[in-house]
Amino acid sequence: MLPGAVLDTIKEDLLDWHGCGMSVLEMTHRGIEFGSIIKQAEADLRDLLHIPANYHVLFLQGGGHLQFAMVPLNLLGTRHCADYVSTGYWSERAMTDARQYGLVNVAASSESTGYDRIPPFEEWRLSQDAAFVHYVSNDTAAGVEFSWIPDIVAVPLVADMSTNLLTKRIVVAKHALIYACAQKNVGVAGLTIVIIRDEVVGRALPITPRMLDYKCHVDNASMFNTPCTFAVYVAGLVLAWIKKEGGLEAMDKRHREMSAKLYRFLDGSSLFENRVVRDDRSRINVPFKLRRPGLEDKFIEYAKANGLVNLRGNLALGLRASMYNAMTMQGVERLIEAMGEFERIHA
Numbered sequence: 001m002l003p004g005a006v007l008d009t010i011k012e013d014l015l016d017w018h019g020c021g022m023s024v025l026e027m028t029h030r031g032i033e034f035g036s037i038i039k040q041a042e043a044d045l046r047d048l049l050h051i052p053a054n055y056h057v058l059f060l061q062g063g064g065h066l067q068f069a070m071v072p073l074n075l076l077g078t079r080h081c082a083d084y085v086s087t088g089y090w091s092e093r094a095m096t097d098a099r100q101y102g103l104v105n106v107a108a109s110s111e112s113t114g115y116d117r118i119p120p121f122e123e124w125r126l127s128q129d130a131a132f133v134h135y136v137s138n139d140t141a142a143g144v145e146f147s148w149i150p151d152i153v154a155v156p157l158v159a160d161m162s163t164n165l166l167t168k169r170i171v172v173a174k175h176a177l178i179y180a181c182a183q184k185n186v187g188v189a190g191l192t193i194v195i196i197r198d199e200v201v202g203r204a205l206p207i208t209p210r211m212l213d214y215k216c217h218v219d220n221a222s223m224f225n226t227p228c229t230f231a232v233y234v235a236g237l238v239l240a241w242i243k244k245e246g247g248l249e250a251m252d253k254r255h256r257e258m259s260a261k262l263y264r265f266l267d268g269s270s271l272f273e274n275r276v277v278r279d280d281r282s283r284i285n286v287p288f289k290l291r292r293p294g295l296e297d298k299f300i301e302y303a304k305a306n307g308l309v310n311l312r313g314n315l316a317l318g319l320r321a322s323m324y325n326a327m328t329m330q331g332v333e334r335l336i337e338a339m340g341e342f343e344r345i346h347a
């Protein structure tokens, strides 16, 4: 979802942005108009996340998936090994790419319990010679979220924050690199945000294509080639909207309240359930199952008839309610109401 106010602005701006006679869809990325859009987006992102001055903000393309390759290509350096923590589907996908370029040490994994938790830090088996440590701060499919930041100081810490960047306050400085595709919480598909500490820029393996070298994008202020101008513009509108709504504290409060309400319903339901360990439950993505087999398709149909869509999770992973930044409590209440009604019909 995008906030309604953002959609309204896009509609208003679409044919003629701020009276300049052009649509954002038509602008050159080298012009002063787009220059002001991307600069404001970066300033608002820095402001919201309190990004320290020794970090670069990059507006790239290729989605989260390209970061799965760019991270090892740029950070492995002369070391050949990296530590990955597996908390589900997305960690596994990141590791698949990393294995093309080096050794992946699975420092911790919750696979044996069906990715129903975050492995406690005391159990992580970090290697001596890792070039970096990678974790996924919120696994979209498993519905598990870190409520803490791993205390890694000796090597660069890398986080995939695709589904929870800008949903709460974080300490950027604990990470060497943070990445997030924009289409979950910050706008539309096409844009990937990378926040990278200056000291880890410029270490890419010699085989790295220039387009995949962070240094190339740092040196060219995200304009080495044509950036995804419209997606950057939409992200800028969403960032301004977040500020206006009260910033990251307000987003966090909403996510806590919405998810708590949904978990409370699921825990009291005789038909629906969520099996994630309480302390590690995501504030953003809530996967759920029906205790009785054969009812899933019926529920999807019932929900759709009640105006509730996109409740299918990844592939065969069941049902999921995703509550990204634009979701409202009203939307969550509609879902709970429909689930309750469905439960009564099928009791």
Ligand SMILES: *Cc1c(COP(=O)(O)O)cnc(C)c1O
Residues within 6 Å of the ligand: 062, 063, 064, 065, 066, 090, 136, 138, 139, 140, 160, 161, 162, 163, 181
């Ligand atoms: C959606 C998602 C991605 C990347 O998706 P792309 O389709 O490549 O943009 C990466 N990590 C997580 C945790 C995600 O939820």
